[in-house]
Amino acid sequence: MDKIRALIVDDSSVMRKIVERSLRQAGIELEKVVEAGNGAEALAALGKEQVDLILCDINMPVMDGLEFVKQLPTVASAKGTPVVMITTEGSESHVVQALSAGARGYIRKPFTPDQVKEHVLPVVGKKS
Amino acid sequence: MSTDTSLAVRSHEENWLPILELAVEEVFEIMLGRRVKPVAKGEHTPNPEFTAMVGLAGALCGVLTFSCERKTARELAICMLGPEIADSEEQVSDALGEICNMVAGNFKNKLSTADGGCMLSVPTVIKGEEYSFRSLADGLNLETVMMFENSPVSVCLQLHS
Numbered sequence: 001m002d003k004i005r006a007l008i009v010d011d012s013s014v015m016r017k018i019v020e021r022s023l024r025q026a027g028i029e030l031e032k033v034v035e036a037g038n039g040a041e042a043l044a045a046l047g048k049e050q051v052d053l054i055l056c057d058i059n060m061p062v063m064d065g066l067e068f069v070k071q072l073p074t075v076a077s078a079k080g081t082p083v084v085m086i087t088t089e090g091s092e093s094h095v096v097q098a099l100s101a102g103a104r105g106y107i108r109k110p111f112t113p114d115q116v117k118e119h120v121l122p123v124v125g126k127k128s
Numbered sequence: 129m130s131t132d133t134s135l136a137v138r139s140h141e142e143n144w145l146p147i148l149e150l151a152v153e154e155v156f157e158i159m160l161g162r163r164v165k166p167v168a169k170g171e172h173t174p175n176p177e178f179t180a181m182v183g184l185a186g187a188l189c190g191v192l193t194f195s196c197e198r199k200t201a202r203e204l205a206i207c208m209l210g211p212e213i214a215d216s217e218e219q220v221s222d223a224l225g226e227i228c229n230m231v232a233g234n235f236k237n238k239l240s241t242a243d244g245g246c247m248l249s250v251p252t253v254i255k256g257e258e259y260s261f262r263s264l265a266d267g268l269n270l271e272t273v274m275m276f277e278n279s280p281v282s283v284c285l286q287l288h289s
Binding site: 011012013014015017018059060061087088089090091108109110111112 | 154155158159205208209219222223225226229230232233234236237245246247248249250251
């Protein structure tokens, strides 16, 4: 697999670092990592940067992850970019909401690099 | 403290305290690569120099707090992030907030009764122990102290009736 550009969206800078480290531990080579602290920042970042994969939390201030996924198609260059949710919200209803909104994968915190690999590899670089 | 019967009965019947402890153990093992075990509270009570809080709303309504001493908080951040980052108090607070958030999420995800009907707040972290804490969650109080290496950490779940 080629190196990828990833956007990591989480209000916690600690969690953004952990997600990046987990991607590397999962054997995914990163050409560039773009970070955003909420959905609104992520949409703004996608107006300037093209990415191959988006990893996104749900509970965030300003704009949460579900709203971000719903609004993603409004950014032309990001339309169809795979989104994998990484969140503490692990209930079935949240999974259904996220997948219905357009997410392609769902990882519950706490997570291992193997779980990241399992959910990210099938979708990375594959626009819908 | 007043105790709501239904919450107390449910927590007893569904054995919530061991579930809370398991939620803490899993977060430490998976995200920090460390094992923790519950200990008798009276023997090991940490000075709450760092306290992280996450609110719960919906099927479960209340607050989960995670508190420990400053040096423990720094050690936890080092486990999560590596030694080069954990000197920053902001990063230490952020790490503690995330641990609290994951414990709350992991706990509620283990309860079938909370499925889909319980939301978590963004974490808040208090530095310093010169504060008083009063929660209006008056229903149920679950508390455990766990040993992280040789340092106690306290996890407390207070639920509204």
